[in-house]
Amino acid sequence: MYWPGVITLWVGFFSLALSTFFYWRAMRGIERAQEWARQAYYYGTFAIFLASAILAYLIVTHDFRLHYVFSYSDLSLPLHYLISTFWAGQEGSFLLWLLWGAIMGIFFIRFARHYENRALFVYNLTLISLLAILLRQSPFRFLQGLPPGQVPMDGQGLNPLLQNPWMTIHPPIMFLGYAATAIPFALAIAALWDRRYEEWVKASLPWVLVAVVTLGSAILLGGYWAYVTLGWGGYWGWDPVENSSLVPWLTSSALVHGLLLQKARNRFRKLNFFLAIISFVLVVYATFLTRSGVLADFSVHSFVDLGITGWLVFNLVFFLLLGLGFLIWRWREIPSEVGEEPFFSRTIFFVIAIGALLATATVVLVGTSSPLITRLFTKPSQVGADFYNRVTLPVAILLALLLGVVPYLHWKGTTAELRQRLLLAFGLALGGSLLAFALGARGWLFLLFLLTAAMAFASNLLKSIDEVRKGRLRAMGGYLAHVGLGLMLVGIVTSSAYDKTEKVTLPQGEPRTLFGYTLTFKGVDNRDPSEKQAMVVEVRDAKGKAHLARPRMFVNEKTRQLVAHPDVLVRLTHDLYISPVEYDPGRPPEDAAMVELGKGETGQLGPLVVTFRGFEMGGGHTSGSELSIGANLEVRSGGQQVALTPRMVSSPQGLTSEPVAVPGSPGIALQLVGVNASAGRIRLRATGIPSGVAKRAFLQPGQSLTYRDMKITFDTFDLSHFDPQAGKINIGAIFKVTDPAGKETEISPAVREGGQRFDAPLPGLPDVLVRIGQIDADEKTVELLVIDPSAPPDQGEPARFSADVSVKPMIGLLWTGLVVLLAGGIMAAIRRQAEFA
Amino acid sequence: MKRRRTLWTILGLALIVGFIAFGAGAFKASLTPYVTFAQARATQDAVQVAGKLVQGSSAFDERSGTLSFFLEDERGDRMEVRFAGQKPGNFEEATQIVAIGRFSGGVFLAEKLLVKCPSKYQGVEEKQYETAR
Secondary structure (H helix, E strand, C coil), X not given: CCHHHHHHHHHHHHHHHHHHHHHHHHHCCCCCHHHHHHHHHHHHHHXXXXXXXXXXXXXXXXXXXXXXXXXXXXCCCCHHHHHHHCCCCHHHHHHHHHHHHHHHHHHHHHHCHHHHHHHHHHHHHHHHHHHHHHHHCCCCCECXXXXXXXXXXXXXXXXXXXXXXXXXXXXXXXXXXXXXXXXXXXXXXXXXXXXXXXXXXXXXXXXXHHHHHHHHHHHHHHHHHHHHHHCXXXXXXXXXXXXXXXXXXXXXXXXXXXXXXXXXXXXXHHHHHHHHHHHHHHHHHHHHHHHCCCCCCCCCCCCCCCCCHHHHHHHHHHHHHHHHHHHHHHCCCCCCCCCCCCCCCHHHHHHHHHHHHHHHHHHHHHHHCHXXXXXXXXXXXXXXXXXXXXXXXXXXXXXXXXXXXXXXXXXXXXCCCHHHHHHHHHHHHHHHHHHHHHCCCCCHHHHHHHHHHHHHXXXXXXXXXXXXXXXXHHHHHXXXXXXXXXXXXXXXXXXXXXXXXXXXXXXXXXXXXXXXXEEEEEEEECCCHHHCCEXXXXXXXXXXXXXXXXXXXXXXXXCCCEEEECEEEXXXXXXXXXXXXXXXCCECCCEEEEEEEECCXXXXXXXXXEEEEEEEECCCCCCCCCXXXXXXXXXXXXXXXXXXXXXXXXXXXXXXXXXXXXXXCCCCEEEEEEEECCCCEEEEEXXXXXXXXXXXXXXXXXXXXXXXXXXXXXXXXXXXXXXXXXXXXXXXEEEEEECCCCCEEEECCEECHHHCEECEEXXXXXXXEEEEEEEECCCCEEEEEEECCCCCECCCECCEEEEEEEEEECCHHHHHHHHHHHHHHHHHHHHHHXXXX | CXXXXXXXXXXXXXXXXXXXXXXXXXXXXXXXXXXXHHXXXXXXXXXXXXEEXXXXXXXXXXXXXXXXEEEECCCCXXXXXXXXXXXXXXXXXXXXXXXXXXXXXXXXXXXXXXXXXXXXXXXXXXXXHHHHC
């Protein structure tokens, strides 16, 4: 344990416990206790802040004694990813949540008014429950099993999927939302406790709006992250981790409408208490689902069971019983008014909307918990995405329909401009839907959804414009938020119901046409090492305008994970989404020809005519224990004649020889691959001259291949020159060659370090070479190539890039809508805060 | 007035009951139970199976765009899986792969793959460290 950190956490724990105690005393009428409770709360917040600062400091200074620092960071991470390391693991993310909660509490104290004693009593309990987890599973514990006095040199690094700019902002916003849901919860319980059933509504509204805005934007930011960088193909997968934050968001949205309803109509008090309590409990439930490992087999985000499951269950049960207990205790006392409301009124529409939101929340909750529910009866099972899509679609249509009408309803009836405005909005929406139909949109449920969503957008937009005209900017927040929501719904339908995906394989340099674009794979670009391997794909649109897409695919060196990032080309009407699937580097043409020459002899190597003049010993660029031998050559090609001296160097690491470029013949080089000094013979190889591959086969020991009556049998690997520790990584393969007469000869082609290949001529057929291609030492197979100049030249295989390419129509509306929704939500939060203060 | 109220209540209740029935139907239809390889072979329903990737068994067929590989369960039972989709990140390094789909024609046709590993090295590395020492 890193004691300064642990002690700070304990100080925080005792300060908050003390604060809780003093708030309890203050309830009993001890006047100065409230002041003490506040003091204790501030000390607790400071301690939590300090603990966070200590953890951040330990991460930034690479203190790898700590388990947390060792597990989630390394020396190579830049500062902003070191900061995201803070919340990369469970302990750190709990600490972040706690930190936000503690800081928010300072503002909560200022705005809690007469609820302060009871509300902060409950609020302190929520913070203490998080602190207890952190004390149980401390971020400050040391790495176990270290020899005394030793510290690891480097950490394991941050998961490459998390090394992403979105990782620096998505979790902090998410936990801000988590923390914010505790405030309406505390206020609701305080209101029940204190029997003041009205005022908490106004006090809660700004906080609930903060929770809805932050949770909503965090959820969709996570979706955007998945969409643009993780390559999951879409922004939403109904994964348990996504769902478990969506459920409290839905109930919090229901709570916003319930609170507005109670404020305006003085009704539905019980409903709001229930919604405030359940929203926070669902956040705790989300934590339980994602952090206890119960869904480990059902989610792409796997969190390991840290042994805190017991605590999480305890927290869940405790807060559920606390909230519902208070509600049941006061149930009969809570005033409820009965009265008729006309159907076409904002009141009834709000009630239906709340019902629809709760229905959606229930569907998602049941679906996400399906492994837990089914476990009770049979084996744990999971529902697929089709369940959510099918069941939520009718509810979403209903919600969109309500959204379209509600701006022109009063709390108690309709407004005068209802008919005229709705007709206009309907006309606009119908126009949009007909356009979509003309462009190929089909499926009556989807079209209905599109129509209602477009209508929701249009009618809220008209209302917002009206409000601006009347100079009532402050009242516009809610309508503006719904303009955004309408846009988002339209974007969701068009991009998910009408998207097109196709898998393509692009051989390098060959254009393919898809969805009106011409795609050409240009090759791999490694120019910028920080960008990793980018697959460069030229995308040419119908007008001939070209753009380079760079989806990326690489293996993370530390974790050996294959990481694939899509590239998204954003167009006005759609996104073109290219997600890498597979990259095959292909194979260069099998080149080279080989010739064996005695002193004074002349031979032909492709277009080259080569004469061996004699050896040149020693000298050159070598010295010390290395021995070098050179061959003086006369090389004629075309009308040109040059003198070249390729060399072979013998060093303790083995034999090496570098190819020497032939001037005047671009791409062709000569390499000295064999020397027999006593016989005065050399073997020369030319690279860059395509040569024919007559046969190609994968052989295991004992298997054979027959070429021109010569039977070539793979005998065994020759590892006599294989010694990685001495720097020799030469692998040979021994083949037995049997000629038609039954005479057996051994040949041994080899592969040297750097992929250099040493071919062996086939006895009796000196033009024909035997070459090793790929070697699989585990499976004991070797690829045997028979190279014959008379065979047609080998073209090799081009590199290939396979990708999932999809077109997602109007997906930009989703992100635009989100921004509008956020702006509206923030305006509404500011308005409600101003109303309250 | 009272009759209208009853009417609304009945209508509301009918809607709720209808929705629950609809939801429950969809829930049952979409449920994919976790089964062993043997059970997966025996049924034609959508199920999910979990196992370890048999190293070196994965291959990608470009023409059909399918990934095929073998999974091995705890009992050493092996089953071929085909997946017409993207090879998930960190596929080769997965400690466990969950495939959701149905068994047909001698292979398991997966509609979805879940790969276990990224944040999973928690807890494991301490042991690794000890053996490395």
